[in-house]
Amino acid sequence: MKNGSPTDDNQLVLLDARNLYETRIGKFYAPSVETLDPGIRQYSDLPSWIDDNSEQLRGKHVLMYCTGGIRCEMASAYIRSKGAGFENVFQLYGGIQRYLEQFPDGGFFRGKNFVFDHRISVGSSDTSIMGACLICGSSYDNYSSRCRCTHCRILVLICDSCQIKSDAYVCELCLKHGMDFGSIPSVEDGELVTVLDKNDLKTVCSDSKISSHLPSRNGNAAPRKLRILCLHGFRQNASCFKGRSASLAKKLKSIAELVFIDAPHELPFIYQSSTEAKNSCAPPTGQHAPPPENCKRKYAWLVASDFGGKVEADWKIANQPFDPLQYQGQTDGFDVSLAYLKKMFSEQGPFDGILGFSQGAAMAALLCAQGDKLKAEIDLRFVILCSGFALPLADFWQKPINCPSLHIFGSDPRKDRQITSHTSRYLASRFEDGCSVIIEHEFGHIIPTRSPYMDNIKDFLRRFL
DSSP states (O other): BBBOOOOOOGGGEEEEEEEEHHHHHHEEEEETTTOOOBBBBBBBGHHHHHHTGGGGGTEEEEEESSSSHHHHHHHHHHHTOOTTTTOOOOOTTHHHHHHHHHHHOOOTTTEEEEOTTOOOOOOSOOOOOOOOTTTOOOOOOOTHHHOBBBOOOOOOOOOOOHHHHOOOOOOHHHHHHOTTTTTTEEETEEEOOOOOOTHEEEHSSOSSSSGGGGEEEEEEEEOEEEEEEEOOOTBBOHHHHHHHHHHHHHHHHHTTTEEEOSSSSEEEEOOGGGGGGGGGOOOOOOSEEEEEOGGOEESSSSOTOOOOOOOOOEEEEEOOOTTTTGGGGOOOOOOHHHHHHHHHHHHHOOOOEEEETTTHHHHHHHHHTGGGGGGGTOSSEEEESSSOOOOOOGOOSSSOSSSSSSEEESTTTTTTEEEEEEEHHHHHHBBBTTTEEEESSSSSSSSSOTHHHHHHHHHHHTTTO
């Protein structure tokens, strides 16, 4: 446990800071210790539960745990902010994930640990099943079918037999609030849209620290969407990235707003000789070049050391063939991009997180590596790093990064000729244990938007709603 060790066993309270669908399949069981399971749909509901149940915590030694420790960091600060009687709050360092690594037999943890990647859940050598089918009650803990409540879209456990009988389910929380099969969910663009009981809807202010706000109950207002700043890759622009991310934006529109901006370093118009040019806006060798004003400018977050910064008005031929490892030499220009992003956060913010693609992901990772130095100007609750890589800048990698992160990259090195899977996996390893979630897909240099990858992305983002 962090922040010391409680000693009075009679005053211990074990508090699970995870969502209901996580606690269904596994949790800690300690003899003679009271265990509290808030039974919440999403993490943003936890402050309200703490407010409503504060007397169960007052004067106690509160032992908190979650998947990797991030949620406990914020929730424990919120409890301590209540003042006298709430000083003794402790959290499991590294969360359940680290605990199971240290105790392969499960120790005091029973069942499986829900994780936000393709594995869905991770267990110990103890194969006991703690979950149960929502309909028939038989032992079951497999979420791989991704069954969801018809109303609120929370994951539910439905065994194989019951899935054959019906494809409409109502979770225990919706049943508790009087919602049943009589209500028909609304459908938009072929997908079910979240429909919550009006008494369950809550809006939370944009501050990233759970300790700095109280949730406001607003019966008729929809929850605030996450605002995500999107950073394009090298030699791209905001318009190009927005077009390529249209499917992603459409599928996230109920929970997130994506904001696209151009990077500050404008790049010259160049083209490769022969067939290298066929996929670009530039002409093949020997043909007349179109006026530059007819082509959209391209930008970068980081540039090579020999980049002069002066952009010529006309096309020029590349001085060498395309090098898939060119990103390793693009290490200059960070200070300019940092100042530019500070301005964007000030003028267009606040933003809950950053989604970066390729070089944009590398730039976002560099921001995270700054730690508390940027908190006053760029305060990130999370980052999504797609086909990302870590640049060889020693000053930025002195210690593991403590920021919730989602890493998305292709698993087949033959399909992404620019950023290999091991390069993106190494970037994920630079984040503290329990901070990073990994989604590996079978495609190339893209952001996948089909199932199950889209479900995994949404699950990650719902932790911050």
